[in-house]
Each structure stands twice: as structure tokens, then as C-alpha cells.
Amino acid sequence: MLKIGDKKLINAWAFYDWANSVYSLVIGTAIFPIYYAGLTAAAGFANEQGKIAFLGTVWNPITLYDYALAFSFLVVAFMSPMLSGIADYAGNKKKFLKGFCLLGSISVMCLFFFTDKETLWVGIVFTILASIGFWGSIVFYNAYLPEVAHPEQQDNVSAKGFMLGYTGSIILLIMCLVLIETEVFGFFDKQFGSQLSFVLVGIWWLGFAQITYARLPNEEKKLLPKDNYFKKGLKEIKAVAHELFQYRELKIFLISFFLLSIGVQTIILMAGIFGTILGLATLNLIGTILIVQFVGILGAFLFSRLSNKIGNISTLKITIAIWGLVCFIGFNLTKDTPNIDLYFYILGGLIGLVMGAIQSLARSTYSKLLPETEDTTSYFSFFDVTEKIALVVGMITFGVLNSMFTIQSSVLALAIFFLAAFIFLSRIKKTKYVQ
Numbered sequence: 478m479l480k481i482g483d484k485k486l487i488n489a490w491a492f493y494d495w496a497n498s499v500y501s502l503v504i505g506t507a508i509f510p511i512y513y514a515g516l517t518a519a520a521g522f523a524n525e526q527g528k529i530a531f532l533g534t535v536w537n538p539i540t541l542y543d544y545a546l547a548f549s550f551l552v553v554a555f556m557s558p559m560l561s562g563i564a565d566y567a568g569n570k571k572k573f574l575k576g577f578c579l580l581g582s583i584s585v586m587c588l589f590f591f592t593d594k595e596t597l598w599v600g601i602v603f604t605i606l607a608s609i610g611f612w613g614s615i616v617f618y619n620a621y622l623p624e625v626a627h628p629e630q631q632d633n634v635s636a637k638g639f640m641l642g643y644t645g646s647i648i649l650l651i652m653c654l655v656l657i658e659t660e661v662f663g664f665f666d667k668q669f670g671s672q673l674s675f676v677l678v679g680i681w682w683l684g685f686a687q688i689t690y691a692r693l694p695n696e697e698k699k700l701l702p703k704d705n706y707f708k709k710g711l712k713e714i715k716a717v718a719h720e721l722f723q724y725r726e727l728k729i730f731l732i733s734f735f736l737l738s739i740g741v742q743t744i745i746l747m748a749g750i751f752g753t754i755l756g757l758a759t760l761n762l763i764g765t766i767l768i769v770q771f772v773g774i775l776g777a778f779l780f781s782r783l784s785n786k787i788g789n790i791s792t793l794k795i796t797i798a799i800w801g802l803v804c805f806i807g808f809n810l811t812k813d814t815p816n817i818d819l820y821f822y823i824l825g826g827l828i829g830l831v832m833g834a835i836q837s838l839a840r841s842t843y844s845k846l847l848p849e850t851e852d853t854t855s856y857f858s859f860f861d862v863t864e865k866i867a868l869v870v871g872m873i874t875f876g877v878l879n880s881m882f883t884i885q886s887s888v889l890a891l892a893i894f895f896l897a898a899f900i901f902l903s904r905i906k907k908t909k910y911v912q
Contacts, residue, residue, distance in 0.1 A: 481625060481627060490634075493618050493638070496578075497614065498641075499682055504675070513538070514539070543747075543875060547873050552609050553609055553616070553865045557862055578610065582683035585679040588600065622634065628845050631844050632781045635841040635844075642833075647771065650767065653677060727846045731859065734843070734864070737894065751884055755814075771829065776832065777834050779834070797898055807889075
């Protein structure tokens with residue numbers, strides 16, 4: 478069994494980012510949102526008002542997509558604390574990691590069958606299930622960080638995961654673009670190329686995850702009668718919740734993380750659709766997303782090193798300020814903006830610079846603030862639940878403002894959350910590992 482801090486163990490843990498980040502890029506940000514937006518806007522799909530029918534109600538297609546994702550985040554938010562409590566008690570979080578990974582990867586592959594108006598339900602249902610699988614697995618994946626790296630290693634280790642994730646997702650995205658844009662030299666059309674991309678994502682995710690599974694530690698199992706299984710899990714999470722709120726810095730950080738996550742995750746998920754509404758061509762959108770990924774590798778590296786010099790809190794404040802600038806630029810972009818492609822590339826560069834940085838630093842900062850405990854999964858479930866509730870608030874806020882006003886107003890509203898996150902972050906006092 479590999480010991481904490483061992484390079485082989487760290488590399489195996491970080492490699493799950495390589496495996497799962499293709500979902501974030503191809504399904505969450507790049508190809509599927511553009512595919513969905515294009516398909517639902519096609520002739521014969523929507524009515525004259527641009528609305529589509531689903532569950533006996535007519536919807537704005539973008540709002541329906543927003544609400545489907547929001548629902549998936551809500552499911553994870555309610556489910557993960559109980560499951561993580563059980564995992565901590567029974568010592569089987571690897572099984573939960575594998576289970577959610579399997580759900581997510583298979584659901585992504587099932588998006589292959591979303592092709593027209595009649596199969597809209599396939600697109601919506603498996604979008605929800607794939608999201609639950611991805612975010613559910615992240616709960617248990619993040620919980621391993623304190624078990625694979627010492628506190629002084631965790632900034633760099635967390636950043637390493639994100640850098641591997643960006644690299645792997647860029648490789649697969651380029652492969653998918655070859656399928657879609659070249660139409661494989663005339664053998665099939667762009668739509669079928671997109672469908673095949675969804676299958677590739679599922680295979681990549683599930684296949685490379687096996688490398689992580691092989692080296693993550695197997696916890697000691699506790700024998701537990703079946704009728705007490707959930708009861709013990711709920712008791713475990715209740716005890717951790719009571720303990721967590723006794724730590725002032727941890728509590729304030731979770732509030733700040735909640736606020737910044739509303740902005741960060743909503744922008745990441747809606748960037749492709751925002752570009753589509755601005756009238757950018759698909760290749761320009763994909764090009765921007767590739768810029769985000771390439772710059773993201775550099776950003777995660779630079780900001781992890783910067784945090785070593787000026788501390789986590791100061792570095793996080795810098796990233797939040799840049800996110801606020803992103804919102805301001807986005808608010809001022811319209812279809813009629815001269816050189817809109819250039820501005821969108823600049824926006825992508827700024828997002829890439831701070832996207833991985835803020836996520837990796839948030840994860841490592843939270844890990845450093847934790848008390849010494851064996852209940853790492855339960856503690857990280859609160860971290861992940863905070864993010865999921867933030868996503869629900871963000872997606873609903875974005876969807877409502879988009880349906881009532883414009884998508885630009887939705888982007889500007891996110892800046893308010895970043896400002897509030899900055900204020901709360903300023904209230905955190907220095908600790909041994911968090912400066």
C-alpha cells in the first residue's frame with residue numbers, strides 16, 4: 478500500500494482529473510451545449526415563438542437546459558451528504574467513486590441517441606444522469622486529497638489534477654473536432670460526428686479511471702447490519718456537520734466558496750451557449766474553448782506557485798477580481814460589437830487564466846482548513862454540496878434573467894456574487910497552512 482505523499486499515489490489520484498475532465502469540456506462546455514442549442518433551434522424542432530414542448534409544457538430551450546442541470550445539482554446536493562457519511566463509516570468511498578463514474582460515463586454514451594424532436598427526452602434525461610454521475614464522483618474523489626498528499630503538498634497536487642484534466646480534455650476535444658468538422662472525409666455528417674463524440678467521452682472517462690482505482694487506498698471495512706446502514710451514515714454526517722460549524726474560518730470559507738461558485742460554474746456551463754447567442758460560428762466557439770483549456774494549464778500552474786509565495790487567500794482574491802472583469806466584459810458584448818470574435822477570444826483567455834486556478838486553490842484551501850479527522854468524505858461532502866447548491870442558484874438565476882431580460886443581464890448579475898465572495902474571503906484569519 479502506497480503511503481501518503483508518495484508520487485505514485487499522487488499521480489494516480491490526479492489522473493482521475495485526466496479521466497473525468499473530458500465530461501466537463503466536451504459535454505459540459507463545448508460540443509454538447511452547442512449541439513443542443515443548434516438542434517433545438519433547427520427547423521421543425523421549436524414552434525414559431527422558438528419554444529419547445531417537454532412534459533406537457535412549452536419552454537425556452539436554453540431555460541429548459543438550465544433547469545435540467547439545476548435539477549441534477551440539487552439531486553447531488555441532497556444525496557451526497559448521506560452517502561458520504563455511509564462511506565466514512567463503512568470505509569468504502571472507492572465503491573461510491575466507481576459507481577458514480579459508471580453512471581456518468583454510460584449516461585454520456587446514451588446521449589448518442591438524442592437526434593431530433595422525438596428524442597428530446599433522451600437528451601434531457603441523460604444530461605441529468607450524466608451530471609449526477611460526474612458531480613457525485615467528484616465528492617468522493619476530492620475526499621481522497623488529504624489521504625494522498627500532506628498539507629504543504631496539497632496546493633500543487635490539486636493544481637496538478639486540474640492541469641492533467643485540461644491536457645486530457647484538449648486531446649479528446651481535438652479528436653472530436655476531427656470527427657465533426659472533417660466529417661471523416663465524407664463518411665458521415667456533422668451531427669453523427671457529434672454523436673460519436675459523446676460515446677468517446679464515456680469510453681475515455683471510464684477507461685482511464687481504472688488507473689486511479691488501481692492505486693487509491695482500500696479503506697478498512699466495518700461490518701454493519703443492513704438495517705443500520707443508512708442510519709449510521711446519517712448519524713455520521715450529523716456529527717460532522719455539528720463539528721464543522723465550530724470552526725470559524727471553515728464556516729466563512731464555505732460561505733465565500735458558495736458565492737464564488739455561483740459565478741464560476743455558471744459561466745463555465747453557459748459559455749458555449751452565450752457564444753452561440755452572440756452569433757459566433759461553431760469553429761470560433763470551439764477555438765475559444767481550446768484557448769480556455771490551454772491557458773488553464775498555465776493558470777493552474779502559475780497561481781499554485783503564487784499561492785506558495787503570497788498565500789491562498791490573497792491569491793484567491795486576485796482570481797475573484799479577474800472573474801469580476803470577465804462579467805463586465807461579457808455584459809458589454811452583443812451581436813453588433815465590432816470584432817466580436819476577438820473580444821470573445823480575450824474573454825476565453827481571461828477565463829482560462831483563473832478557471833483552474835480558483836477551483837484547485839479552493840479545493841486545497843478547504844483541505845488545509847480541515848481539522849485532523851478520519852471523516853474526510855463527510856467533510857468534503859459539505860464542500861461539494863456547497864458547490865452544487867451554488868450551481869442550482871446560479872443556473873436558476875441565469876435562466877430566469879435570460880427569459881425576462883437578456884443573457885447579458887444574467888452575466889452581469891454574476892459579478893454581484895463575486896463581489897460578495899471577495900468580502901467574505903477578506904474576513905478569514907490566517908492559520909498555520911492558510912495565509
